[in-house]
Amino acid sequence: MSDPTPAILDRIDADQSRALDRLMELLRIPSISTDPAHADDCDTAADWLVAELSHVGFDASKRATSGHPMVVAHGGKGDRHVLFYGHYDVQPVDPLSQWDHNPFDPRIDQTPRGPVIRARGASDDKGQLMTFVEACRHWKAETGDLPCRVTILFEGEEECGSPSLVPFLETNKEELTAEIALICDSGLYDDRVPAIITTLRGLLGEELTIKGPDRDLHSGIYGGPAINPARVLTRILGRLHDEQGRVTVPGFYDGVGEPPSQVKEGWKQLNFSTEAFLGEVGLSHPAGEVGRSGLEMLWSRPTAEINGLSSGYTGDGFKTVLPSKATAKVSFRLVGGQDPQRLRTAFRDWVIGQLPPDCHVSFQDHGAAPASAMQISNPIFSATQLALTEEWGTEAAYVGGGGSIPIAGYFQSILGMECVLTGFAKDDDAIHSPNEKYDVENFHKGVRSWARILGRIAA
Template identity: 65%
Template sequence: MSLDAVLAQIDTTLPAALDRLMALLRIPSISTDPAFKADCDRAADWLVADLQSLGFDAAKRPTPGHPMVVAHGGTGGPHLLFYGHYDVQPVDPLALWDRDPFDPQLQDTPKGQVIRARGASDDKGQLMTFLEALRAWKAVHGTLPCRLTIFLEGEEESGSPSLIPFLQENAAELRADIALICDTGLFQDTAPAIVTMLRGLLGEEITIHAANKDLHSGMFGGLARNPIHVLASILARMHDDTGHITIPGFYEGVSELPDAIRAQWQNLAFDHAKFLGDVGLSLPAGEQDRTPLEMIWARPTAEVNGILGGYTGDGFKTVLPAQARAKVSFRLVGTQDPAAISASFRQWVRDQLPADCTATFTEHGGSPAGVMQITHPAFEAARAALGEEWGRAAAYVGCGGSIPIAGYFKTHLGMDAMLLGFGRDDDQIHSPNEKYDLECFHKGIRSWARLLEKLA
């Protein structure tokens, strides 16, 4: 069988594939720090050259920020778009790294060999699984498996400021039958998973203003309004005693899980006690009428991420502050509208203000949730391919975090996206000593080869 030949090619050439990944990992493509702009350009150039070696018509495309890499190749079959990002997070605090984060190394650990470097898992190791699968396919067949567009971003770790304009300006060129995104992981480190639900995100910063200056608490305490009290009282009323969110209209657009997805999630045997125990907790919070997996994958949230007011330095200062501030984030699901929730939240806050207090707001962006249409035949093909490679059935799962690109593909290109990846929970992405298991890199390449065979 031709697939067997491709898989054998992957196994035989794994050392060379690892060398290529190491070369890419040596480039410190930190997108958020202007000092590394030239390195981001260098990473884009490296990928363009690698794609050209595979027969793609590849180019570095300028943006107001870091460049995109776009490549086209192959003919016939479905038109697949593959998305990944070549930029990485900053390495701070550097002192907590066991080695230079941009001097990658294969290390032995009690759980097996790992690739240790910044970007090993997020997302250079992941995106290279797809390119290496294509390399093996071409080595065996002489051609690429089908019509392909490769789209690699350089600003994912810094908010993707150039992404939407680029999608809008190049929609006709980038539009495909389906987008494939490799920036996720395995379920509980062992089960292959396909993400079908992504929560959206809305960020709000609220400032409560009271007196026109900070006040002496001995002279004004008890008589003057304290904005920290006002802010704390409002935030405390954001949830009722059962964990439901009290902001008017908040649950508009929140739908119930399909029965088939609910049944799959129940079969996953998620150990919420271990999940919480690993971070020193034991009791589930949130909506009391929902299962733990529902709460982290399929239910919306309202969380206070930070509070600031008054004197917070060393020692003590008896002051009534003139203002108090909080950062509040909302994870969104279904068809919840970030703009509508922002407006409702702000009005809800204003309605609770005492007469001598005012509130101002700062927005920190918002993106809707992504819900994938699993009726697309690529989803069942992916479940089968992943199950064959990993030896256990692949599951459709949700993702508590937000990956806006999937929603942007739907909104701006009108196409669905499928997210599958091979990271593990202990990969320490965004943290010191990031790693990617060699097994995940190897089996990730083989997984893509199996899926390409089914799709093509």
């Protein structure tokens, strides 16, 4: 049988505007997983995907969890078997005032760099997961089947720490285990070069609330002798980094190693420009650890970031309140062998050890996942690299990832699978930010990439 891939790519090209319409339908569903007010919307998004996958020809179903549902689908046959993963939930949209239009009313905006689909989730991750669905659609249409066995898993809790994922993988281990996992939740390298991520940082999320007086006080009546929790919070968090930009929590760097020299050499060949990278967001000076390159800061060094601060009066005008409490959300990106649970304890002990008298702290656990690193000996890695290189006309690179895709770690530890992490997002997609977008071209070439990858895997 001759290779059906060229005919499939023609079908994909001819169907481009209908593929965009289908993506826009999914983008209209405000499936913000972290906000309980949007639970029904998450459910609606799962239903929409089940219907769409069934229409493509998958045996698809919605699976209840203690949180938002999973979508599982099966299709194709043959010796090779891949699990494809994406997530249908999206980040919150605040500050809403900074969006040019309703984040759940997707539009195609014309920009100097081409048309983009603008909406919350356009890039992270609805646009990306639909590239795979569309590729499968056209394989089925052209050949009547998929070129290999495909299992699909769409999650609805990726943006809120995936609380249901581990139990679900454990309960459905047999059904979900394949030869390898394909995860589409990452981006190109440098806007032109397709990339496969082979290392990912882990993530530890913490929220701390420091309480002092049992109610908000008047700063004139109590200011001086009464402890101010906002002062305590800033004092503690102000010490989270030293003058060299290193995190000061004791034991934080235990398990942090240096990447192999050949990996570092590969990074050098990418000609990464930290200045250009930071320039995209209005910055110019690397703010991480002194003496580390930009790629090291992103791919092989751990971080501590304050993601949210809240205390006292924050409205318009002024209120001379001495607040009774102060809250911070803090996250750590982890690398190598850093142990998230041990670091959670170390961070909490470090905070508690700095509390003055009369202050109490409570902590909230916002999830934890270790860093992960892939063994790339499975031929599906080289098949994917070849297919991406063919579609994009530039050799696909093996890169590190600064973000955390905890699912990759779970697939390794629970299902025993390595993960091929690739995707078509761009650095300027503004994921997690106002005016998130996904380039129409990237969506289209993403669909074509998966069509080629499926063909190469089965070859």
